[in-house]
Amino acid sequence: MRHAGKVTTIEKAMNSSAPTIGAFNREKGKSFTEGLVMGWLAYLNSMLNLNKPMTDDQIEMCAVTITEEFYGLKMSDLTLLFKNIIEGKHGEFYESLSPAKVLSFFRQYFTDRCELAEQQSLREHYDDKAKNDNLNFSSNVKRIYQTGAGGFNRK
Numbered sequence: 001m002r003h004a005g006k007v008t009t010i011e012k013a014m015n016s017s018a019p020t021i022g023a024f025n026r027e028k029g030k031s032f033t034e035g036l037v038m039g040w041l042a043y044l045n046s047m048l049n050l051n052k053p054m055t056d057d058q059i060e061m062c063a064v065t066i067t068e069e070f071y072g073l074k075m076s077d078l079t080l081l082f083k084n085i086i087e088g089k090h091g092e093f094y095e096s097l098s099p100a101k102v103l104s105f106f107r108q109y110f111t112d113r114c115e116l117a118e119q120q121s122l123r124e125h126y127d128d129k130a131k132n133d134n135l136n137f138s139s140n141v142k143r144i145y146q147t148g149a150g151g152f153n154r155k
Helices: 010-015 021-028 030-047 056-069 075-086 099-147
Strands: none
Touching: 010 075, 010 099, 021 030, 021 056, 021 075, 030 056, 030 075, 056 099, 075 099
């Protein structure tokens, strides 16, 4: 987590060049990827200092679900998400952690990330449209000057 300070927002995590869970799965294999996510979950389990942490079986089941359902998340997303969980930004744990709680954090993060991606995509679309409209505006002014506002040719 020493690089966690570099990723401070979902937008930064989403736009980073970090590989996705799916990329690890394709390049390194399913066992490696699940083991990587299990390492993150074990780290989370130990950092929270809970009276009732997740068991090894729960960590494994949770890791399998994460790699299957959230393969589009980048390692930078995991860094931010786990950092936020440890910092308590997802609420109280009441001295216990379960796969259901962890997966609910992932689902909420993924929903927030998708909404942000949609906003970013729309913003880029409107920016591109505005650039094109400016170009069309110039050609429209030229056409109006040549043909007149009513579409009649000037003599």
